[in-house]
Amino acid sequence: MVACDQTPAWAALQQHWATDIQSLDLGEAFAEDGGRLAALSQQAPWVFADLSKNLIRPATEVLLRQLAGERGVPAWRDAMFAGECVNTSEDRAAMHWLLRTPADGGLLAASPIAQRWSASVRAALAEVHATLESMLALAEQVRRDSAITDVVHIGIGGSHLGPEVVVQALEDWHDAGKCLHFVSNVDGHELGHVLRRVRAESTLFIVASKSFGTAETMLNAHSARTWFLAQGGSTDATQPLSIARHFVALTTQVDAAARFGITRTLGFWDWVGGRYSLWSAIGLPIAIAIGAERFRALLQGAHAMDAHFLIAPDAANLPLRLGLLDVWYRNFAHAPSRCIAPYSHGLRRLTAYLQQLEMESNGKQVTRAGEPLMVPTAPIVWGEPGTNGQHAFFQMLHQGQELIPVEFVALRHGGKYLAQHHESLVVNAIAQAQALMLGRGGAAPERRCPGNRPSTFLLLEQLDPASLGALIALYEHRVFVSGAVWGINSFDQWGVELGKQLAGDLQSRQESGQWWGVDASTRGLMQRLLGE
Ligand code: F6P
Numbered sequence: 001m002v003a004c005d006q007t008p009a010w011a012a013l014q015q016h017w018a019t020d021i022q023s024l025d026l027g028e029a030f031a032e033d034g035g036r037l038a039a040l041s042q043q044a045p046w047v048f049a050d051l052s053k054n055l056i057r058p059a060t061e062v063l064l065r066q067l068a069g070e071r072g073v074p075a076w077r078d079a080m081f082a083g084e085c086v087n088t089s090e091d092r093a094a095m096h097w098l099l100r101t102p103a104d105g106g107l108l109a110a111s112p113i114a115q116r117w118s119a120s121v122r123a124a125l126a127e128v129h130a131t132l133e134s135m136l137a138l139a140e141q142v143r144r145d146s147a148i149t150d151v152v153h154i155g156i157g158g159s160h161l162g163p164e165v166v167v168q169a170l171e172d173w174h175d176a177g178k179c180l181h182f183v184s185n186v187d188g189h190e191l192g193h194v195l196r197r198v199r200a201e202s203t204l205f206i207v208a209s210k211s212f213g214t215a216e217t218m219l220n221a222h223s224a225r226t227w228f229l230a231q232g233g234s235t236d237a238t239q240p241l242s243i244a245r246h247f248v249a250l251t252t253q254v255d256a257a258a259r260f261g262i263t264r265t266l267g268f269w270d271w272v273g274g275r276y277s278l279w280s281a282i283g284l285p286i287a288i289a290i291g292a293e294r295f296r297a298l299l300q301g302a303h304a305m306d307a308h309f310l311i312a313p314d315a316a317n318l319p320l321r322l323g324l325l326d327v328w329y330r331n332f333a334h335a336p337s338r339c340i341a342p343y344s345h346g347l348r349r350l351t352a353y354l355q356q357l358e359m360e361s362n363g364k365q366v367t368r369a370g371e372p373l374m375v376p377t378a379p380i381v382w383g384e385p386g387t388n389g390q391h392a393f394f395q396m397l398h399q400g401q402e403l404i405p406v407e408f409v410a411l412r413h414g415g416k417y418l419a420q421h422h423e424s425l426v427v428n429a430i431a432q433a434q435a436l437m438l439g440r441g442g443a444a445p446e447r448r449c450p451g452n453r454p455s456t457f458l459l460l461e462q463l464d465p466a467s468l469g470a471l472i473a474l475y476e477h478r479v480f481v482s483g484a485v486w487g488i489n490s491f492d493q494w495g496v497e498l499g500k501q502l503a504g505d506l507q508s509r510q511e512s513g514q515w516w517g518v519d520a521s522t523r524g525l526m527q528r529l530l531g532e
Helices: 008-021 028-034 059-072 073-081 096-100 112-116 117-145 163-167 188-195 217-230 254-260 281-290 292-311 318-332 350-362 394-399 417-436 465-486 496-510 520-530
Strands: 039-045 045-051 084-087 150-152 179-183 203-208 249-252 266-267 335-342 380-383 405-412 454-462
Touching: 028 417, 039 318, 059 073, 059 318, 059 465, 073 084, 073 112, 073 163, 073 318, 073 465, 096 117, 096 179, 096 266, 096 292, 096 465, 112 254, 117 266, 117 281, 117 496, 150 217, 150 281, 163 188, 163 350, 163 465, 179 188, 179 281, 188 217, 203 281, 217 254, 217 496, 249 254, 249 281, 254 266, 266 281, 266 318, 281 292, 281 335, 292 465, 318 465, 335 350, 380 520, 405 417, 405 465, 417 454, 417 465, 454 465, 465 496, 496 520
Parallel strands: 150 179, 150 203, 203 249, 249 266, 335 380, 335 405, 405 454
Antiparallel strands: 039 045, 045 454
16 A cells, blocks of 8 residues: 555645645635534434534535545445454454444444354454443442442553543442552552552452453552552451452453462453453443443443544544544644543543554554554544643644644533532633634734634533444544554554563663663663662
């Protein structure tokens, strides 16, 4: 496949930016085109998107769709949903979509892609549902167990961020009366803070790790085990205060969990990427917090977005539109980052989740074929909930010199607390988007805001399981789209291996005292931080 920047559409988009968009005045664009909002907004499953404040014209999306076609995006999408190998460097499928597909295929069953499902994909679907039922049964057992008051989820990266963002976002839907704790950092303060607040006899520890080998998770799990035994816990499964009863593992490595002494293990598969795994057994804390029925609703929302991505026509395909917009800003507007501004306390960890999803998927420099990429890929994703961001970095968004697209996520219904606050929250989000677009003139230069600053507005009816499932699936698929345009494998993460390996090397050198060949800075820092 030719490089993405060698395609006809790429050249046309460069020309389009220079001649039609660089001088676009968004305020005038609305005055000129009464149909702009209708043409550049749409309803997708559970999510409404207003794209009309973006630096685009309808013609822009036509060219972006042409680029998607030239880059084979539809074919790669179909291959993913057919269960074929799209994770080329690990020779795996990427079937997180299967985790939320009903046993009969649901909305995908009627699509031609389902006809491409091999026997192994169909067998995997059956396994998915068997594991889902086991996971939900365990969750319901924990929810009914009045002796368990606290659940400590130990995991990091995709084994942590997904469950955490969903458990927090669905706080209004928690009904088990359990206190959920998340421990991810290897910094002992995090685990120590939790252990000081729980009692061994009333705590369930969940050890979540796809590999069951991640150093931070293993150290936290072993320390929790040591603490538990010191509290009178036993390795004897017949004892009430036993590892068997108070520890559960979520992993693809069942044997490793058994060697740790955990006998209750929920498994999942190597075709589930870590950052795409909350829908699998990794979602156990979610199911404990909200129950089986609502966990199924989470899956249903994501499934509806899957079907939308697979079946909706390109011009009304929201994951495609957003993924192509990401390419537009990254490669044609040369914007190095994207700001996420969720106007919802419940979505306060959404940005952290999206940082892994987007930057670990697409922060790469070679194509699937191992050729160097001559264009930048994933934007730096950052942000904080609104309205807090308005008192931190919105100054730069309004008057800084960088073009930074902003993504607002807001809720039409704000949940059950302090309803009168909701109007203020939403009005602020809308006003910020308007201010970014219109800017402000004026005599004093320091008071001027240039305006024409783009934003996308995503709107959910409310923060319920189905809406959240659809929103997260929307982000998963948009990342896939931009990755496919760039020609990269969005499903591996070889870049994280070197740091892990060097950390192990430094720890063994610290023990052996052998520092030959280590640079002076690293050696000096180790001496200052860990020396006698
Ligand atoms: O960050 C690297 C990574 O491998 C992520 O991809 C993954 O989500 C995380 O570490 C945790 O991995 P595991 O679930 O295997 O412990």
